[in-house]
Amino acid sequence: MLEIIITAVWLMLPAYISNPMAVVFGGGTPVDLGKNWKDGRRILGDGKTFRGLIGGTVCGVIIGLIQMWFSPLVPLGSFTLTAVITLSFGALLGDMVKSFFKRRLGYSRGAKLPLIDQLDFVAGAWFLTYVFDPRWFSENFLSSPWIIITVLILTPLFHRLTNIFGYYIKLKKEPW
Numbered sequence: 001m002l003e004i005i006i007t008a009v010w011l012m013l014p015a016y017i018s019n020p021m022a023v024v025f026g027g028g029t030p031v032d033l034g035k036n037w038k039d040g041r042r043i044l045g046d047g048k049t050f051r052g053l054i055g056g057t058v059c060g061v062i063i064g065l066i067q068m069w070f071s072p073l074v075p076l077g078s079f080t081l082t083a084v085i086t087l088s089f090g091a092l093l094g095d096m097v098k099s100f101f102k103r104r105l106g107y108s109r110g111a112k113l114p115l116i117d118q119l120d121f122v123a124g125a126w127f128l129t130y131v132f133d134p135r136w137f138s139e140n141f142l143s144s145p146w147i148i149i150t151v152l153i154l155t156p157l158f159h160r161l162t163n164i165f166g167y168y169i170k171l172k173k174e175p176w
Contacts, residue, residue: 008150015091015125018060025055060088094124118156
């Protein structure tokens with residue numbers, strides 16, 4: 001069981017890093033450029049910025065490149081460059097898609113949407129990786145349903161802990 005947990009975290013690390021690092025590097029120009037959708041609400045909101053998107057993606061890619069370098073020494077799964085990029089960028093894309101739909105439903109920035117808030121980035125990372133590197137995704141996730149289940153169980157816990165930490169160091173306005 002411990003091996004499955006370690007493998008799941010290893011495989012998700014580019015996404016796990018890019019998501020909170022977007023908060024660290026965030027601020028500045030919003031991705032939606034302050035525009036509203038046809039319903040009169042912001043497309044994404046001020047919390048999704050170019051600095052966060054780029055900074056978070058770059059941090060996830062850097063971690064993935066380090067993992068690629070260590071892969072021959074660590075028998076937890078190797079990475080392709082495509083997988084590293086899609087896990088990192090896909091995590092942030094998933095978060096933006098969730099924000100788009102939260103705005104459509106009338107949720108304000110920072111409002112809770114249980115489980116969706118914790119798993120949006122996983123869905124984005126998995127979707128983009130499956131589209132652009134289906135072989136890597138299949139070999140590393142679809143070959144073991146226990147890896148998928150472990151990610152789906154651990155991610156909300158990790159998400160909550162990093163958000164509490166971000167709140168206490170004043171990077172986030174809410175601890176969720």
